[in-house]
Amino acid sequence: MKILHLPTSVGGNAWGMSQAEKELGLISEVLIVEQNWLKYNCDYNLNLQGISFLQRVKVLYKWFKRANNYDVLHFNYGSSLLDFQKLGLVLLELPFYSKKQKIIFTYNGSDARDVHPIEYWDEIENPKKSLYQKIVKIVKKYKIKKVEKYADHIFALNPDLLYYLPSRATFLPYSISNWNEIKKYSYEIKDKIKIIHSPTSRELKGSDYILKALEKLEKKYDNIEVQIIxxxxHKDALTLYQEADLVVDQVLIGWYGGFAVEVMKMGKPVAVNIREKDLKFIPDDMAEDLKKSIINITPFNIEEVLSNYIENNTLLYEKSKKAVEYVEKWHNPRYVAKIVKDIYEK
Known part of the structure; x- marks a missing residue:
């Protein structure tokens, strides 16, 4: 069976899944239309940034024809090859793939989620949506409706996305891009507890709330050190993550990202906001293991919760152990690839 993951490298999920699929005996490749600053691995990079629209269409159409050589097309980030959202021309080629091919879509986050998906929004700023944001929301809904028509299966990497996707969509744990390269390090706190925050989007991660809390903690305790990455x-960031004693992911979205999976595999305790009501979408055992493995925080209790762990650092050692056990069980790429392989073969 020959699989092509496309057209983005968001979160490194496609590459991680592809490598695990190869371990299961499948032929699996990753195509991206352009690279981002994180520079995740891929098999084919079309490098379309900076070229004219006509040139872009020519290259993409060539790959659309070539894609017919694959048994499974696994699209990610709610997009396809011929997908020009700013022009209102979306997912153009979906009706024209062979009926013999499996069409799979994986949604990663903001490709499905509302513009402001935040549980606490009414309690913080609750900004009005701009006209542009309202249009984006309409386009997302239209694209999801089109995916529902043509996709054989739909996955969501965040449980809350299942509020926005068709009822037949299912949850899928993250696959990180470099699972075998990330090693567990002996967890040992030295003179100071090093706290790391590494946002890809400060707004979505709630970095303002995190940084204000960390600033207060730095004034309160002389045994902590804060670093923003x-x-x-991506490879450079991973080296810096190794130095962390505690990682703060996000406080608004209600789920953790691939970044959290990476650092948990290293044995780093992670503080993150987990929305209890969304856990109904994931396996019961996974939900129970998650609660034991992470430090659950909200925008309003970061200082209080982290103070407890700073003052009782034996709790951090316990979370370090649980974090590794959790990701080894639920985010092992072979486990995730087996879920996906079963769908491919149905």
Whole structure:
């Protein structure tokens, strides 16, 4: 069976899944239309940034024809090859793929989620949506409706996305791009507890609330050190993550990202906002294991919760152990690839 993952590298999920599919005996490749600053691996990079629209269409159409050589087309980030959202021309080629091919879609986050998906929005700022944001929401809904028509299966990497996707969509745990390269490090806190925050989007991660809380903690305790990591290549960031004693992911979205999976595999305790009501979408055992493995925070209790762990750092050692056990069980790429392979073969 020959699989092509396309057309983005968001979160490194496609590459991680592709590598695990190969381990299961499948032929699996990753195509991206352009690279981002994180520089995740891929098999084919079309490098379409900076070229004219006509040139772009020519290259994409060539790959559309070539895609017919694959048994499964696994699209990610709610997009396809001929997908020009700003022009209102979306998912153009979906009706024209062979009926013998399996069409799979994986949604990663903001490709399905509302513009402001935040549980606490009414309690913080609750900004009015601009006209542009309202249009984006309409386009997302239209695209999801079109995917529902042509996709054989739909996955969601965040449980809350299932509020926005068709009822037949199912939850799928993250696959990270470099599972075998990330090693567990012996967890040992030295003179200071090093706290790391590494946002890809400060707004969505709630970085303002996190940074204000961390600033207060730095004034309150002399045994902590805070480092913000952003806008650097993924491989460089991974090296810096190794130095963390505690990682703060996000406080608004209600789920964790691929970044959290990476650092948990290293044995780093993670503080993150997990929305209890969304856990109904994931396996019961996974939900129970998650509650034991992470430090659950909200925008309003970051300082209080983290103070408890700073003052009782034996709790951090316990979370370190649980974090590794959790990701080894629920985010092992072979486990995720087997779920996907079963869908491919149905």
């Amino acid at each position: 952003e806008n650097i290549p």
